[in-house]
Amino acid sequence: MSITVYVPGDSAALALGADEVVAALTAEATKLGSGFRIVRNGSRGLFWLEPLVEVVTDHGRIAYGPVTAADIPGLFAANFLTGGNHPLHLGNIEVFPYLARQQRVTLRRTGVIDPRSLGDYQAHGGGKGLDLARNLAPADIVRMVTDSGLRGRGGAAFPTGIKWKTVLDASTTQKYIVCNADEGDSGTFSDRMQMEGDPCCLFEGMAIAGLAAGANKGYIYVRSEYPHAIATLNAALEAAGDWLGEFRIEVRKAAGAYVCGEETAMLESIEGKRGIVRSKPPLPAISGLFGQPTVINNVITFASVPDILAQGASFYREMGVGRSRGTLPFQLAGNIKYGGLVEVPFGLTLRELLYDFGGGSRSGRPLRAVQVGGPLGAYLPESQFDTVLDYEAFAAVGAVLGHGGIVAFDDTVDMAKQARYAMKFCALESCGKCTPCRIGSTRGVEIIDRISAGQIDQIELLRDLCDTMTHGSMCAMGSMTPYPVLSSLNHFPEDFQ
Amino acid sequence: MTDISSDIVQSIVAAKRELPGALLPILHDIQHALGYLPGEVVPLIAKQLNLSRAEVHGVITYYHHFRQTPPGSHVVHVCCAEACQANGSEALAAHARERLKDSDLTLEPVYCLGLCSIGPAVQIDETTLHARVTPEKFDALIGALGERS
Known part of the structure; x- marks a missing residue:
């Protein structure tokens, strides 16, 4: 039997030299007359160990990492093809503590399978949810999703089942399923990993949504900054053939506008227009893409659905705390020692993620501020690190969990600068439709500059501006930019003097 | 045209x-x-x-992605979003501006490449990605471009 070697084709692994590792592996194998098969899997999300090379042995998948092209001759000399010992040897990756302490559900196949192979997906349990859904009434599918407690993973945390029911109840012939893969928040990469590592799971979730809502057409709107994800999605779609039956999926490439992650701006963009936010109501579930009822969910939301069908709503609902049910793939990013993907049920504390998984800062200095939930999320000081990872617990301290992105900063961070950046980013990315966002963000930069120049009395004006933006903006872009600004001001006032 | x-x-x-x-x-x-x-x-x-x-x-x-004028011989994107800022992307971006000011390369900021645990991140010509880019590593990457073109 031929040996199988896994070398990730995930963007993060590529950025760390995975293609060079493959080239070196192939060259050395030719030289030595050694034969094996290389599979380009996704990443398991242990980024300090990428490129992570795995060899299938009788004792499981033995991993080596981080591997560079220069390590390859040494790995052959150490008989890595049979799991031989080597300084980079990590043992059976499945029992590696960082992974073993997680509870991977949605991303359990990511980094394990060949993302472009439907057969591999099905061999690892994929497809069962869709098979079951085909024999269920639409209302029963919706009920299962509602009962699971699944809430939108894009950040807004709206109950998925309720959204689906609205579209199911709409009486038109043409409806749409749209996947929001415009993962623009800094510190987030779980959508990218899912698309690059296990795209069939996303397709399956969308097809189930199609059966539930009565739609036969789906779009995946992917940001242009993710060319590798787009390539993997298209290749996997082609390989999947007619597996999804009547349901058709088309991948649409975005064009670098952050605000198109807002659902109505995204719809405008897919329709071929400038990505300007729409007024709500009507909700997209009533009048969405091309004016038709549309289910819009994030990548992780759709990818969570197949297991809810296959394993039952209670399987999912039994995980988590409070009204936050199931798991969330957290993303540890920024100045963090062991950055990566940590999928766990809701309920750990931020501190446990940062230290038990993350190992503290990469720089070795104390962590001072942590931004959770992207550019529109609050900065949390050390005194809030014991906040439980739960949508409501975060709301209670004036923060958001969002898409689960966690960006750590050490004590060299200047929080007035971070507050200014938040306003600047809003000015850069505002769609321009509403005044508080379009004008307020520019005025915000100016006010923070005056505060930094010593005009402390301008702080009151900044708070007033934030109040206007929060309550007067049309969408989250303008109304949530005050989160990073005010949290910086409230928790780190010394940086504004 | x-x-x-x-x-x-x-x-x-x-x-x-x-x-x-x-x-x-x-x-x-x-x-x-x-x-x-x-x-x-x-x-x-x-x-x-x-x-x-x-x-x-x-x-x-x-849309930021669309350009109305021809780009330089290569397009270099330096990520300037928060996660890369936490790892020194501002210093890298300043270095890149200085290094490329008289070159025929196009330098642009990008706001997140999804490589947030291994920043600062750099993307060259859409598909080539680089992680943990220091000013020294940046110079080496640019030097390699020169040799190819």
């Missing part, structure tokens, strides 16, 4: 014009083929899609 470019544009528009919401896919394909979106394509696309020129121009100028 040369005759050849005009033919390319015509065939792209013809292939995609029936797609619902065809404008962005068409603009992507043209930019991919020509490197940018010359002004002459605007009336051509507008006519074929039954849009006003203002609508097409408005879309091109709205």
Whole structure:
């Protein structure tokens, strides 16, 4: 039997030299007359160990990492093809503590399978949810999703089942399923990993949504900054053939506008227009893409659905705390020692993620501020690190969990600068439709500059501006930019003097 | 725009014009083929899609990804979003501006490449990614580009 070697084709692994590792592996194998098969899997999300090379042995998948092209001759000399010992040897990756302490559900196949192979997906349990859904009434599918407690993973945390029911109840012939893969928040990469590592799971979730809502057409709107994800999605779609039956999926490439992650701006963009936010109501579930009822969910939301069908709503609902049910793939990013993907049920504390998984800062200095939930999320000081990872617990301290992105900063961070950046980013990315966002963000930069120049009395004006933006903006872009600004001001006032 | 470019544009528009919401896919394909979106394509696309020129121009100028002038020999994107800031991307961006100020390379900021645990991140010509880029590593990457071109 031929040996199988896994070398990730995930963007993060590529950025760390995975293609060079493959080239070196192939060259050395030719030289030595050694034969094996290389599979380009996704990443398991242990980024300090990428490129992570795995060899299938009788004792499981033995991993080596981080591997560079220069390590390859040494790995052959150490008989890595049979799991031989080597300084980079990590043992059976499945029992590696960082992974073993997680509870991977949605991303359990990511980094394990060949993302472009439907057969591999099905061999690892994929497809069962869709098979079951085909024999269920639409209302029963919706009920299962509602009962699971699944809430939108894009950040807004709206109950998925309720959204689906609205579209199911709409009486038109043409409806749409749209996947929001415009993962623009800094510190987030779980959508990218899912698309690059296990795209069939996303397709399956969308097809189930199609059966539930009565739609036969789906779009995946992917940001242009993710060319590798787009390539993997298209290749996997082609390989999947007619597996999804009547349901058709088309991948649409975005064009670098952050605000198109807002659902109505995204719809405008897919329709071929400038990505300007729409007024709500009507909700997209009533009048969405091309004016038709549309289910819009994030990548992780759709990818969570197949297991809810296959394993039952209670399987999912039994995980988590409070009204936050199931798991969330957290993303540890920024100045963090062991950055990566940590999928766990809701309920750990931020501190446990940062230290038990993350190992503290990469720089070795104390962590001072942590931004959770992207550019529109609050900065949390050390005194809030014991906040439980739960949508409501975060709301209670004036923060958001969002898409689960966690960006750590050490004590060299200047929080007035971070507050200014938040306003600047809003000015850069505002769609321009509403005044508080379009004008307020520019005025915000100016006010923070005056505060930094010593005009402390301008702080009151900044708070007033934030109040206007929060309550007067049309969408989250303008109304949530005050989160990073005010949290910086409230928790780190010394940086504004 | 040369005759050849005009033919390319015509065939792209013809292939995609029936797609619902065809404008962005068409603009992507043209930019991919020509490197940018010359002004002459605007009336051509507008006519074929039954849009006003203002609508097409408005879309091109709205999105950061679309460019109206030809880029340099290579496009270098330095990530300037928060996660990379936490690992020193501001210093890297300043270094990059200085290093590339007299070169024929196009330097642009990008707001997140999804490589947030291994920043600062750099993308060269859309598909080539680099992680944990220090000023020294940046110079080596740029040097390697020079050797190839």
